Amino acid sequence: MNEPVLKIENLTKTFTLGKRKIQPLTGLDLEVKRGEFTAIMGPSGSGKTTLLNLIGCLDKPTDGKIVIDNMDIARLPESQLCKIRRDKIGFIFQNFNLLPYLNARENVELAMELAGKFKEQRKQRAKDLLATVGLSGREQHRPQHLSQGEQQRVAIARALANDPAIILADEPTGNLDAANKQEIVKLLAELNQKQGATILMVTHDEKVAAHTRRMLFLKDGKIIDEKQGSKNGSF
Amino acid sequence: MGILTRAIRNISRRKARALLLIVVLSLALAIIISLPPTIIANQQGNQEIINEILRGIQESSESLNLTATQIDCKLGLQFLYNQGPYKNVTMMVTPFLNISDYANLTSIPEIADVIPILSYWLPDEENYYFNVTYNGYTYVDFMYIEGIPLEASYIERFPSILPTNDWTLTAGENITAGRNLEAGDHGVVVLTEVAAYYFNASVGDTINLLEHNFTVVGIQGVGRSTLPFAVYMNLEDAQTITNTTGQALKLVVFADNVENVDTVENKIKEQYPELEVQTNKAMINAALENKEYWEKKLQNTQASLDNLKNTAIMQIGIVVAAQVAIILLIMLYSVRERTREIGTLKAMGASNKMILGQFMLEGTLLSFIAGVVGIAIGTVGASTLGNLLLPRLHRYGVDYIVTAEGQEVAVPLAITITPELILAGLGIAVLLGVLGSLYPAWRAAKIRPAEAMRHE
Ligand SMILES: Nc1ncnc2c1ncn2[C@@H]1O[C@H](COP(=O)(O)OP(=O)(O)O)[C@@H](O)[C@H]1O
Ligand SMILES: [Mg+2]
Numbered sequence: 001m002n003e004p005v006l007k008i009e010n011l012t013k014t015f016t017l018g019k020r021k022i023q024p025l026t027g028l029d030l031e032v033k034r035g036e037f038t039a040i041m042g043p044s045g046s047g048k049t050t051l052l053n054l055i056g057c058l059d060k061p062t063d064g065k066i067v068i069d070n071m072d073i074a075r076l077p078e079s080q081l082c083k084i085r086r087d088k089i090g091f092i093f094q095n096f097n098l099l100p101y102l103n104a105r106e107n108v109e110l111a112m113e114l115a116g117k118f119k120e121q122r123k124q125r126a127k128d129l130l131a132t133v134g135l136s137g138r139e140q141h142r143p144q145h146l147s148q149g150e151q152q153r154v155a156i157a158r159a160l161a162n163d164p165a166i167i168l169a170d171e172p173t174g175n176l177d178a179a180n181k182q183e184i185v186k187l188l189a190e191l192n193q194k195q196g197a198t199i200l201m202v203t204h205d206e207k208v209a210a211h212t213r214r215m216l217f218l219k220d221g222k223i224i225d226e227k228q229g230s231k232n233g234s235f
Numbered sequence: 236m237g238i239l240t241r242a243i244r245n246i247s248r249r250k251a252r253a254l255l256l257i258v259v260l261s262l263a264l265a266i267i268i269s270l271p272p273t274i275i276a277n278q279q280g281n282q283e284i285i286n287e288i289l290r291g292i293q294e295s296s297e298s299l300n301l302t303a304t305q306i307d308c309k310l311g312l313q314f315l316y317n318q319g320p321y322k323n324v325t326m327m328v329t330p331f332l333n334i335s336d337y338a339n340l341t342s343i344p345e346i347a348d349v350i351p352i353l354s355y356w357l358p359d360e361e362n363y364y365f366n367v368t369y370n371g372y373t374y375v376d377f378m379y380i381e382g383i384p385l386e387a388s389y390i391e392r393f394p395s396i397l398p399t400n401d402w403t404l405t406a407g408e409n410i411t412a413g414r415n416l417e418a419g420d421h422g423v424v425v426l427t428e429v430a431a432y433y434f435n436a437s438v439g440d441t442i443n444l445l446e447h448n449f450t451v452v453g454i455q456g457v458g459r460s461t462l463p464f465a466v467y468m469n470l471e472d473a474q475t476i477t478n479t480t481g482q483a484l485k486l487v488v489f490a491d492n493v494e495n496v497d498t499v500e501n502k503i504k505e506q507y508p509e510l511e512v513q514t515n516k517a518m519i520n521a522a523l524e525n526k527e528y529w530e531k532k533l534q535n536t537q538a539s540l541d542n543l544k545n546t547a548i549m550q551i552g553i554v555v556a557a558q559v560a561i562i563l564l565i566m567l568y569s570v571r572e573r574t575r576e577i578g579t580l581k582a583m584g585a586s587n588k589m590i591l592g593q594f595m596l597e598g599t600l601l602s603f604i605a606g607v608v609g610i611a612i613g614t615v616g617a618s619t620l621g622n623l624l625l626p627r628l629h630r631y632g633v634d635y636i637v638t639a640e641g642q643e644v645a646v647p648l649a650i651t652i653t654p655e656l657i658l659a660g661l662g663i664a665v666l667l668g669v670l671g672s673l674y675p676a677w678r679a680a681k682i683r684p685a686e687a688m689r690h691e
Contacts, residue, residue, distance in 0.1 A: 058582060059685035078587060086584020093688070097579040101244040114584045
């Protein structure tokens with residue numbers, strides 16, 4: 001329970017736009033242990049997405065160290081990074097990013113297909129995962145025929161597909177109405193509790209963050225404050 | 236849920252666009268596969284004229300080589316008194332020459348052979364001239380006796396030395412009954428129709444000439460003969476009956492080829508100044524002109540075929556370039572449009588190779604579908620397309636035929652799409668699809684995922 005899945009040291013990211021330099025991350029340190037549900041809070045533009053992109057191997061750090069499952073990913077080539085993304089990371093986005101030409105089951109299956117899982121195994125697991133997120137019977141629906149809450153559930157099932165070391169959720173409730181917000185964040189907490197999923201969620205919504213056990217604040221490119229979840233380990 | 240299914244789903248997502256693209260690309264492919272058979276059809280249509288031209292060239296060069304290389308050598312005209320058969324008269328005649336005096340002629344390297352010919356003008360013993368009325372015409376003349384060395388090596392190589400053969404050799408021989416003289420013939424004659432009438436002889440009969448008997452083996456028609464009252468026989472026979480053994484009236488010299496005729500003429504004149512040398516200049520010129528005419532005609536026909544080919548190659552080039560460009564632009568647009576999607580796929584762990592393959596497959600599949608449709612269009616409309624895009628080659632300047640009803644209709648070109656062409660068409664479609672989607676797919680693969688996710 002207390003071994004670190006993610007260990008970040010002195011992480012720096014600088015964007016260069018012509019002569020202007022933007023540095024959303026300035027020597028950030030962070031450790032996430034297996035089975036933790038962590039929220040990182042910060043205002044818009046504070047670098048939350050940038051941080052998740054770096055952890056999720058969608059972008060490369062300017063400086064610093066990111067260790068996932070004992071592997072330093074900061075300097076890996078693209079051919080290795082895509083395998084890390086596939087096997088170690090599960091992404092949940094603010095705007096779901098489901099593939100519109102695939103139905104719910106196929107969206108979940110595609111993640112497993114990329115990992116080379118066999119068809120029968122894929123089918124069964126996709127069905128099970130969709131049941132876990134409460135979408136039994138909606139497997140054949142394409143994204144445009146699902147509500148926003150339902151679409152995010154499919155995205156969550158997809159993120160779980162390859163049993164990742166860590167799930168990165170970037171404002172997963174940002175596009176949802178109040179009722180759905182509650183539903184989704186509850187679902188994430190439940191997955192963390194019952195299945196032991198390690199979840200790192202960024203949000204600027206305190207009510208959403210309140211459902212986690214650990215809340216961090218991102219300011220001036222660093223984690224500045226840490227307070228344990230109010231319910232202290234129990235949901 | 237393989238990569239192919241995803242490609243098909245992606246294509247069918249934008250139905251109108253895919254349909255439009257397929258229509259445009261299939262037309263391009265129909266053009267690509269219609270042009271080669273149009274060329275082939277034109278080529279076949281003109282094969283006939285090319286064959287005729289080749290025959291013309293062949294014939295003109297044959298008659299040129301066999302006849303125009305001929306050079307006649309005689310002694311100059313002399314006033315002679317009481318010579319041979321012409322008793323008690325002085326005449327201007329060509330004297331006989333001794334064949335052995337000119338044995339050295341064959342040492343001139345450009346000479347292929349020397350053939351002695353005896354021409355003997357025989358007067359009528361009583362009336363001096365023979366007087367024969369045949370078919371309403373009256374012929375008053377000496378009898379003409381010609382002796383030809385009937386040796387196989389001469390007759391086979393120089394058939395024009397037989398006076399009973401047409402000089403152009405294209406009309407064959409002018410024998411209306413019996414047979415022509417042959418190698419090894421002795422004691423036989425071929426008579427002109429007038430001579431046969433005079434002797435009252437037909438094929439198989441025996442005639443008596445200068446106290447010698449000859450069997451008539453053939454009759455020569457009057458049509459082409461300038462000598463109506465003639466008897467043709469072996470040289471030795473002619474020499475025997477006219478007491479001219481070892482002599483001839485002329486030596487027929489054959490140059491080894493047309494270009495050497497002048498050289499041979501000059502060398503003979505130099506070595507034997509007493510000889511009058513006569514070449515077939517007019518014949519040479521006519522034959523050369525004839526040959527040139529046919530060669531020019533062949534050149535023109537081939538030039539128009541080449542022209543047609545070049546036009547077709549250019550058109551195919553344009554169509555191919557357009558096809559690749561269209562696929563390229565559409566696929567680039569598609570990559571732009573689906574940037575977020577590409578980012579998502581990468582976030583899910585798709586490799587660059589997989590993204591590349593996905594887009595290549597989509598572009599190629601589109602081109603392949605268009606290929607199938609294009610081949611269908613091409614199979615039905617190849618003639619229309621081919622005739623629309625390429626100028627028709629004229630056959631002898633005529634490309635209309637007149638039907639039984641008296642209507643003028645265009646000569647149809649037999650344009651056929653072969654199975655090989657269909658396979659080639661599909662291959663080309665795939666190839667162009669690969670070419671057109673290579674760059675867009677590469678762009679898609681190179682998209683940086685973080686930036687793709689920020690893309691709207
Ligand atoms: N690819 C990029 N190029 C340039 N600037 C970027 C890029 N990505 C993010 N930024 C900038 O970095 C800062 C942090 O952005 P982001 O991580 O998206 O913030 P958040 O997710 O907390 O709203 C912003 O000022 C943003 O404009
Ligand atoms: Mg953000």
